[in-house]
Every structure is written in C-alpha cells, then in structure tokens.
Amino acid sequence: MSSAILKPLPRWADVVLLPILNLALAFIVSGLVVLAIGQDPLAALNAIVTGAFGNGYNFGYTLYYSTNFMFTGLAVAVAAHAGLFNIGGNGQAYIAGLGVIAVALPLQFLPWWITFPIAIVAGAAVGGLWGFIPGWLQAKRGSHVVITTIMFNFIAAAIMVYMVVNVLKPAGILAPESAMIAPEGRMPKLGAFIPWFKNTDVNFTLVLALICLVGAYILIWHTRFGFAMRALGQNPTATRYAGMSNSRIIMIVMTMSGALAGMVAVNQVVGVQYRLVLDYVADAGFVGIAVALMGRNHPIGILLAAVLFGALYQGGNELQYVIPGLSKEMVVVIQALVILFTGAMEGLFRPGLQRIFMTLSPRQKAAAIEANSVKSGS
Template sequence: MRQPLPAWADVVLVPILSLIAAFLISGLVILGIGEDPVEALNTMVTGALGSAYGWGYTLYYATNFLFTGLAVAVAFRASLFNIGGEGQAGLGGLGVALVCLMLPWPHWALALPAAMIGGALFGAAWAAIPAWLQARRGSHIVITTIMFNFIAAALLNYMLVNVLRPPGSMDPATARFPEGAKLPTLHDIPGLSAVFGPNTPANITFFIALAACLGVWVLLFRSRLGYEIRAFGKSEHAAVYAGISPTRITMIAMLISGGLSGLMAINNVMGEAERLVLNSVEGAGFIGIAVALMGRNHPFGVLLASLLFGFLYQGGAELGLWTSIPLELRTVVQALVILFTGALDQMMRMAVERVFALFRRRTA
C-alpha cells in the first residue's frame, strides 16, 4: 500500500527535483547544439538576476504571470480548466485603455483604481460567456475559452485598426495615455531606486499582484465561498448534495478568474507600454497555465512559479542577445519545466515515494 508523502516533500521536494530534471535535460539539449550549458546558465542568471536592469524585467514578467497564474488556479479549484486567459487579459487591456483615454487624469493615484476596475470588468465579462455556456448549456469550458482567445484577438484587431487608432497614424495602437495615468516604476519609489534601474518596466503593479495573491489565498482558504469552490471542484455530486449550486459556483469562479486575467493589463498596458498595442499579452495567458500547474494551484506556489518563469523569460532573452544560442531555447526550457512539473509529476512523486518507503523500512 502506497503511503502518502510528508507535506513538505510533496510541496517542496517533488517540484525541486522536477526542476532539476528539467534543467539537466535542457543542459543536454544545449550540449547537443554544440554550446556550453554552464555558460548558458551563467548568462541566464546574470542577465535575469545580476543587475538592476535584469531584476526589473524579471519582476515585470513575473507580475504578468502572477495574475494569469492566479486566474487559472481559481478556476481549476472549481474543476474548471480556464485556458482563455490570453483573450481575457487582452480584453482587460481594452478596458484599461478606454478608462485611461476617457479622461485627462490629473494623477496616477486616481487613474489606477479606475483602470483596475475597467480591466477586471472587461476580463470578467469575456470569461462570463464561456462560463454561462458551461453552466447552462453543457459546453466544455476548455473548448469555449480557447475559441474565445481567437475571437478576442479579432475584436482587438478591429478596435485598434478601425476605432481607437489616432487619425493619421499607421500603427495599430491607441494614442498614448495622459501623463497623469503614468504609473511610477519601482525605480521611482524611494529606497528602491538603488535596486532597480531607471529604464526597466517593473512598476507598482507588482505590489498589486502580491495583494491579489494574498486576496486569493483568503478567498480560497479562509472564506465560505472559497470552501464552496473547492468542494465543488472535488466532487460536483457531493457539492450539489450539500446545497451548492453548480451554476452559481461556475459563474463566480470564472468571473473571478477572468477578472484576475484582466487585471494583468494594468502592468503591461498601463504600466509598460502606456498605450494598447496588438498582441500586448505576448503569451502570458498561456504561461499562466504552466505557472498554476507548477504552483499546485496554491496562491503562494503560483507566486514562486511566476518568479521562476519571469527568470526564464528574462534569462532566455539574454541568451538570445549575448550568445549564439537561439532565443527559441527559452521555449524549450519552459516546455521541459511544464513537462516535468505537470505531465511527469506523478512519475517523480512515485520515485520519491519509493525512496521514502525504503527509508522507513530501514529505520523501522
């Protein structure tokens, strides 16, 4: 009979061993293309963590992944596989852009709450349609959310080319946001200017993402609604027997999930680009799936996983810039991390269980 692993081994040891395996295979891939894996690792670490510039970009990417990872985790706790984060974050960007362009904002402290509401509402609205189709019509959430990614891309393309593009501009993007809507970067915050460079995009959205992480933890593990979400995700039949409405939980979980994805836009649209451009999400919605899986759908696990993927994104970009290793290797490393922490997670867990079982027999 298999004995369960200790909590620390399941939460910490198994993911670390999976990461080590992924990086070892990545090293073999680098050797296979005739490059030095030690040099590659050194370039990634130095580029992502070895300077104020690198730290700024690492945290910028991690902020995006934290929002989308939390979005996937909330839905998954309700046994809903929301893979529409790309479209929901894109529509969130539209909401942020409309809010920022609507008024000549005198200060970012006024523009930011309004932009957060706009981004969350647009993201939640885009998730509400697949949620309703799942809850009331039985349409599979995976199919509808991934299809809505393409619809969102087409809608954004139309809006940027035909509606929001400034007169005379050839660039499919909105006008620049008012100066009062410009978010302070981490370099602008007293005490952090020595840590983060002046030309990096990391901004105060990082702290909002941390607050969202804490809020999701309180929601899932310290509230009645969170208990209902988790109970429904464990067993729909048992939840219905306990009086929990499947339609209500499906809608609420997906609205929260879509709202979190939409909130990502305050980082990349309002904080970095300061306007809405085509493909502003840049795949962060899909990376959020890997972040949630690696983080075991727990908010603080998602935080750690988002930092790792922020490191991989920035470190991979430095590889493509300073070495002859192709930038696409970043995708290979990410895929291997997803493979070992997701698809092969059970294989690694079984191996660790055998080691623990052997240790127990020898110490019995």
C-alpha cells in the first residue's frame, strides 16, 4: 500500500536526529523506572553526567571504557561492511590476552614503547586468528559466521580459564591470574602526559584506538580492498561476477575484525591490570554491537557512541555512590535500556520520521513514489 512508499531519511537525520531521539527515549524510560522506585530522575541524570564528565578523574575513566568500546565497535562495523555479523568480539578480545601476556611477560624489562607495538601485534594475531577460523569456516565450509562466532566465545572462555589457572598462574598465588608485568613494561597512563586525568586507567591505548578509527575509515572508503569489502556486503553475486574472491574477502575481514577486538586485550593487560585476569573483557564485545549499530558503522559515529557508552559505564558506577537508593543493579537496568533503545530498537522512530519528512517536503514524496514505481517495473 502507499504507506510502504517511504523515502530514506536525509543523512543528517539518520546519523544525528535518530540516535538522539532513541537516546532521549531511553532516558525517559529510565527516568520512569527511577521514579517508580521512589528516586529523583533528574538527580540521577545529574549524577551520571557529573560522574562521567565532571572532572578529569571521572572523564579519564569514561575514556578508559570508551577505548574498549571503540575497538569492539570497529570490529563489528568492519565485518558489517562486508555483510558479516561478527558476534564473537567478546571471545576475540578475551583470547587475545594470551598473545599479549605471552610477549609482555618475557619482554617486561624492556621500555614500554618497545613492548607496546609487539603486544599490539601479538594481540592482533591471536584475536585475528579467533576471527579467521569462523571466517574460514564460512568461506570454505559454509558454516554461518553468526553461529560459529557465538560458539567461539564459549570456547575462548573455557580456554582462558584453563590457561590462566593451569598454565599462567604462578605457584603460590591463590587468585586465578598471571604474574604481574614489571613497571618498565607497563603502558603509561595518559595522566603521565596530561596531569588533568590524574591517575585514572585511561592509558596510551586510547591513542591506538583513535589511530584505528582513522585507519578503518581509510580502509573502508579509500582502499581497493575496502571497495571490494563493501561490494561483498551489498551483493555477493556481483563480487563473484567482478572476480573479487568472496572467500578471500571473508577470511581477511574476519581476521581484521578479530584483530581489532583483540586490541581490548592490549588496553586491559598492559594498560590497566598489568596481568592476565579472568573475564577482563566484561562484555565489551557485546556493547560493541550496540556501539556499531548506533554509530551507523562509521568511525565518527563509533567514536561518539563509544564515548556515550563509556560515560554510561563510568557515570553509572558513580551513580550508586551518589544516590544510595539506586543499587548497582539499577545502573545495569539503565545501561540495558540505553542499549535496547539505541541498539536493538534503533529503527523504532524511523518510519514516523520518514513520514514527517515526506509531509514536510512534497518533492521528496514525489521522488519516493517515482523511485518505487521504477523498482516495480514501469
């Protein structure tokens, strides 16, 4: 029927207006929940915002969380451009820690600027391998990457428990974790360069994340491979016609995606904890899906969405101290609502907005109807 004829939104509305509306709705619903348990929503909002951006210390932690989300968001986005849904960011980020600790411990007495690039390569290699295997399975054996990456998350978790407890844990330590890296091999905190950040966890890996964002932009829109990758994502028959090797693209993209997720391990192992602990990824891989969705798979969008989710994590942590009536579980509820509205239900307002835009502009309406009639024949 005629209601099906809707023109895609103008780009600015798609990229800016829609996420803002989604976010506003998430906050409104969260506010209702806060209200329902007898607390003041505005005070809660204020606590989250100040907790995330209020001072250098808080903002530093926001950026620390954002760093992880930039990597996992990029991992999802790069795969998505090739039409692949990599849900395995969590497992790839987790198992990459093995690579990072494997080089960071032996090289711990070297200066950090030597350890850092080697740790990046090692993390990328192991994370990449964890993406490559599902990629290979899809390219050569037709096993769907969504299924295999989910399973690989569980395999990674099991391997990590075994490795940490049975191989990496030094004798005489009770906690399941590897030995500590010597101070020389640790990544400097940003606070060492910018005193405003004080001694927060945000470290030099943030710079790596920003480089990855720029690199991904160039890769996707300015390289031959990026062209092939986007072509595959849009129309795999056309890439076969063009003679781009679909299987090769799938394997390379999944490896790159896994390598990007693996950078979380660099941030966590040599940047924050200085050792390999269990479950350090803390579901950053899954948040990355929401970040990529909200950021429209574009590096700038991912940057903004990653900072937003970083702020929610940090602000949410602060919230429970500022308003004792809001427990940690409440914070999780608010974060989940934001993910729900900005990630899973990001298209909620789209038809309505499209209709409003078409009513506002009859020219767009005409163009939409014409485009529709071209699609359905003459």
